Amino acid sequence: MTYVPVDQRRSSRAMLSVLRYTTQDHTYHIVLRALASGIGAACERTKNTTDEAIVDDECERIENLLGVAFVVCQVQIAAVISWARRTCGLQTCKSFAQELLTLGEKVDGGCSYSKIEVIWELGNYFKHRDEWESDWSRLRGRQQKTAKIIQHIGLASGCTGNLRRGAEVLGNRAYVDLHVLADVVDKWGVQVVTEVE
Numbered sequence: 001m002t003y004v005p006v007d008q009r010r011s012s013r014a015m016l017s018v019l020r021y022t023t024q025d026h027t028y029h030i031v032l033r034a035l036a037s038g039i040g041a042a043c044e045r046t047k048n049t050t051d052e053a054i055v056d057d058e059c060e061r062i063e064n065l066l067g068v069a070f071v072v073c074q075v076q077i078a079a080v081i082s083w084a085r086r087t088c089g090l091q092t093c094k095s096f097a098q099e100l101l102t103l104g105e106k107v108d109g110g111c112s113y114s115k116i117e118v119i120w121e122l123g124n125y126f127k128h129r130d131e132w133e134s135d136w137s138r139l140r141g142r143q144q145k146t147a148k149i150i151q152h153i154g155l156a157s158g159c160t161g162n163l164r165r166g167a168e169v170l171g172n173r174a175y176v177d178l179h180v181l182a183d184v185v186d187k188w189g190v191q192v193v194t195e196v197e
Contacts, residue, residue, distance in 0.1 A: 012087060019083040019196060023189030028076045032069055032178040039065045040176040059160065062175055066163040067126030069178050073185050074123035077101075077116060080189050084196050103195065104188040107169055113149055115170055115184045121149040122166040134158065 042058045042065070049055060081097050090096045104114045124146045133139060136147045136157045153169045155162040164175060172180045 015083065015087040016193075016196065019080070019087050020193055022079050022083050023186070023193055025076075025079075026182070026186070028072050028185075029179075029182050031072050032182055035065050035069045035072070036176045036178040039178075043175060059164075063161070063163045066167050066175060067123075069181060070119055070123035070126055070163070070166070073119050073181050076185050077120060077188075080192055084192050087196050100192055100195070103191050105184065107153060111152060113152065114188075116188045117149060118153060118166065118170060119181060119184065121146045122163065125150055125155070125166075126163060129162075132157075 039062055042061045046055050046058045081100050084100060085093065085096060088096065101117045101120055102114050104116050107113055107115055107118055124142070128143065128146075132143060132147075134157055136151065139147050150162070150166065154165050159165070167173075167175055170180060170184065172178065
């Protein structure tokens with residue numbers, strides 16, 4: 001049996017408590033609901049016009065709001081990973097964070113990527129897409145990893161509907177159903193706590 005000093009045990013219990021609290025903090029749901037409202041309004045405007053310029057503008061708005069939703073989920077995911085790492089004493093271990101991202105339900109269609117990985121990479125794509133080469137095969141490093149995952153689920157260079165495609169793959173076919181993303185993140189958080197315990 002390994003001896004663990006009392007102070008260290010208390011510290012670990014306290015950090016586990018904060019990890020649990022973080023996974024149960026659903027403040028980000030409020031932000032997702034507001035974004036869903038904006039997406040719903042944009043979708044409605046596309047149905048009520050035949051003007052292609054307006055439709056294009058509203059589709060771009062939907063893309064941007066979905067992108068923000070993926071980033072909001074990234075913030076929650078990052079908070080959970082941060083507390084999981086602290087609880088396990090692995091603040092600088094990148095492989096531990098990557099392992100956590102692979103937990104949970106996989107994307108449908110025989111994909112080996114978890115829905116959390118896809119949400120994470122869609123957030124990265126949204127934040128950095130303007131910096132990318134138009135030829136994704138020329139990307140390197142972190143961008144190359146993101147491109148590999150999002151191409152696997154059907155996104156493509158030059159496509160104006162990539163984030164809508166990402167939402168569809170995750171089960172949000174109407175684009176307004178951002179609770180689908182929240183459900184994925186919340187279930188994953190519970191699994192992270194179980195793994196850490």
